[in-house]
Amino acid sequence: QKEVEQDPGPLSVPEGAIVSLNCTYSNSAFQYFMWYRQYSRKGPELLMYTYSSGNKEDGRFTAQVDKSSKYISLFIRDSQPSDSATYLCAMSAGGGADGLTFGKGTHLIIQP
Amino acid sequence: DTGVSQDPRHKITKRGQNVTFRCDPISEHNRLYWYRQTLGQGPEFLTYFQNEAQLEKSRLLSDRFSAERPKGSFSTLEIQRTEQGDSAMYLCSVYNEQFFGPGTRLTVL
Numbered sequence: 001q002k003e004v005e006q007d008p009g010p011l012s013v014p015e016g017a018i019v020s021l022n023c024t025y026s027n028s029a030f031q032y033f034m035w036y037r038q039y040s041r042k043g044p045e046l047l048m049y050t051y052s053s054g055n056k057e058d059g060r061f062t063a064q065v066d067k068s069s070k071y072i073s074l075f076i077r078d079s080q081p082s083d084s085a086t087y088l089c090a091m092s093a094g095g096g097a098d099g100l101t102f103g104k105g106t107h108l109i110i111q112p
Numbered sequence: 113d114t115g116v117s118q119d120p121r122h123k124i125t126k127r128g129q130n131v132t133f134r135c136d137p138i139s140e141h142n143r144l145y146w147y148r149q150t151l152g153q154g155p156e157f158l159t160y161f162q163n164e165a166q167l168e169k170s171r172l173l174s175d176r177f178s179a180e181r182p183k184g185s186f187s188t189l190e191i192q193r194t195e196q197g198d199s200a201m202y203l204c205s206v207y208n209e210q211f212f213g214p215g216t217r218l219t220v221l
Binding site for chain 1: 116147154155156157158160162167168203205209210212213214217
């Protein structure tokens, strides 16, 4: 079992829909949780950064962390065709030296 | 613009050749990371620098890989005697891994 599990998709939704992306993890030491967006042949771009449990909202994006269930989610409201990309969850225990552990990424397609 | 440039953007080489990639943060960052990403997978941590000191290396970093950060600014990643399994995107990140460069795509023939 990998430390971070993420459904690779593809996930296809119509424009304007609410998108729900999620990851599960097994390492209870993880405290820092990120979501990145990656367009084809580009580097990952940080969307959301959350410490410990709870919700965080930024514009159309909401990140949720449930440490008791080892489950994190990213919601995208009013989805746009430009949101079509691969979304990567990433997490770390902190300290910086061990780097981030990423999921495989979910390929999201927003249909116009 | 993430403030991190990588060069070259794409490298094609023959098996057995040596290659070197460079990562240049625009501004000073204490922490610099290298990751490798293969098709359909998320990035995998390779190594971490705190200033010029290489403090952590993943088991993925075989003896054929070496990384340096001589003045605590730019960093290089060298792969010796490349193998086809080294084909991947090599990513550099700074500032507690919040900013990634565009990556160097390596193709080993």
